[in-house]
Amino acid sequence: MIEFTTFIQMIIAAVLINNVLLQSFLGIEVIEENVPSPKEIFKLLLALVISVPFASGLGYVVYHQVLFSMNELGEVTRDLTYFMTLISVVIVVIVMLTVAQLIKKVFPKVHELHVNYTNQLITTSLVLGSVLIIVASAQTLLESVLLGVFISIGYGLVLMFLTLIERQLVDAPVLKGFRGLPLRLIILAIIALIVSGFSG
Amino acid sequence: MKKENPRVNLKHLNVMAIMLILLIATSAFIYSPYVLLMALFAVITGVVLEVVFMKIRKRPYQINAGSVVTPLIFVTLMPPSLPLYMVVIGTFFGVFFGKMIFGGLGRNIFNPAVAAYLFILVTFPVDFAASFIDPLTGSALESVNLANSIFVGSADQLFGLLLGQYPNTVGATMVLLVWIFGAVLLFLKIADWRIPVSILLASAFFTAVFSNFYPDAFPNAFFALFQGQLMFIAFFVATDPITSPRTAKAKVLYGIGIAFITVVIRGFANAAEGVIYAVIIMNAIGPMLEPIEVVEEEQK
Numbered sequence: 371m372i373e374f375t376t377f378i379q380m381i382i383a384a385v386l387i388n389n390v391l392l393q394s395f396l397g398i399e400v401i402e403e404n405v406p407s408p409k410e411i412f413k414l415l416l417a418l419v420i421s422v423p424f425a426s427g428l429g430y431v432v433y434h435q436v437l438f439s440m441n442e443l444g445e446v447t448r449d450l451t452y453f454m455t456l457i458s459v460v461i462v463v464i465v466m467l468t469v470a471q472l473i474k475k476v477f478p479k480v481h482e483l484h485v486n487y488t489n490q491l492i493t494t495s496l497v498l499g500s501v502l503i504i505v506a507s508a509q510t511l512l513e514s515v516l517l518g519v520f521i522s523i524g525y526g527l528v529l530m531f532l533t534l535i536e537r538q539l540v541d542a543p544v545l546k547g548f549r550g551l552p553l554r555l556i557i558l559a560i561i562a563l564i565v566s567g568f569s570g
Numbered sequence: 571m572k573k574e575n576p577r578v579n580l581k582h583l584n585v586m587a588i589m590l591i592l593l594i595a596t597s598a599f600i601y602s603p604y605v606l607l608m609a610l611f612a613v614i615t616g617v618v619l620e621v622v623f624m625k626i627r628k629r630p631y632q633i634n635a636g637s638v639v640t641p642l643i644f645v646t647l648m649p650p651s652l653p654l655y656m657v658v659i660g661t662f663f664g665v666f667f668g669k670m671i672f673g674g675l676g677r678n679i680f681n682p683a684v685a686a687y688l689f690i691l692v693t694f695p696v697d698f699a700a701s702f703i704d705p706l707t708g709s710a711l712e713s714v715n716l717a718n719s720i721f722v723g724s725a726d727q728l729f730g731l732l733l734g735q736y737p738n739t740v741g742a743t744m745v746l747l748v749w750i751f752g753a754v755l756l757f758l759k760i761a762d763w764r765i766p767v768s769i770l771l772a773s774a775f776f777t778a779v780f781s782n783f784y785p786d787a788f789p790n791a792f793f794a795l796f797q798g799q800l801m802f803i804a805f806f807v808a809t810d811p812i813t814s815p816r817t818a819k820a821k822v823l824y825g826i827g828i829a830f831i832t833v834v835i836r837g838f839a840n841a842a843e844g845v846i847y848a849v850i851i852m853n854a855i856g857p858m859l860e861p862i863e864v865v866e867e868e869q870k
Binding site: 537557 | 574667668672685688745857
């Protein structure tokens, strides 16, 4: 079991301090064209909260129970990290396709948006990068699943901030060259400065 | 052509600029005239940057209080012996990335001076921490915890805080002066009383509550109000009409949010001063506290 203090620290670290979008720019592809609306973000978050923990839990099992064990037995001689990266891609594709079918059956209203994002998410860095980060840092299977949930929430939170801020800049006289992605990156940089205060 | 932002009041900015200059002058008297040099470099950087930016955009430009307030607030948030090149870099970041990028005066989402502060703090953490001076001896200090909990509640400590005998940033050293100028801002209705009052009352409340559970991490609730930059931020920065909410209820919630985040960061994080982070976080969250119709009405 995880202690309460450790649990709180894990939440703050995953959602704020080590936020995957702010620290590693994972999932930046989603905001390249425009920022999703709050409803779309919520649906995306729903998809992520299902996919990422599942993928990271599976990745943890594969890494620690299969690859690591095989390495100890001397049957895998190559660098485990290299193998893990390759296997993670396969895991992510399998998980995302499985989750898409699951959502189609259970949440049909969410399915349409999820399909739009599924292809994007499969090929983006977010889920894959999150799996690799979690596998490297999690100590237990429970921790890897929980980190998957909090990382997804952190990503959704930053997207929501971005949406709210962009709403206020609808008619602002922003320089033509800075409109769109450049301005979003600057806003993300300022938000990253903000969350640095929560370290420690 | 888009109309001017109604929340930009040049007369108010003039008064604000005068008060900031007086605060900086007092700080120069307490610490050293170097503080005036910092202010001069910051103002020149800010003004030149705005002029160049507007010339590139081929727009008419007039130097007014709006151009100097951001650099002056930035200097008041800095330690009194910060190297001049950092003052210039910080001002550049704040004015360009915090204000001009978003469309200039009245369009910024985050307080530009606070954004500049965070940038300097993250980029030059060691130099920032080593730029504080003991106001009584004039000697440089290796590091200062602006919100430390050594204050046990003596009258001497209270007077020391009020009269600027403890090390702090340029604008926040003499709490008594911050009070006086803050009262003037409220009297002239340049600042809405709801924000500083809610910040201070909520800070005391949350500190008192948390100190019951974590007495080592949280100081005396009354003295917590005088420590760090809380007073200065409450009157001069959080009340910025451009980045603070518009409705009365939202302003109170805004103040409470700043207070809560400040108290949490001061108690649990290693940040030098939690109120800075609290203000900029609430700048981002502020619009969520108001009905969307209010925000959209102003954008028409």
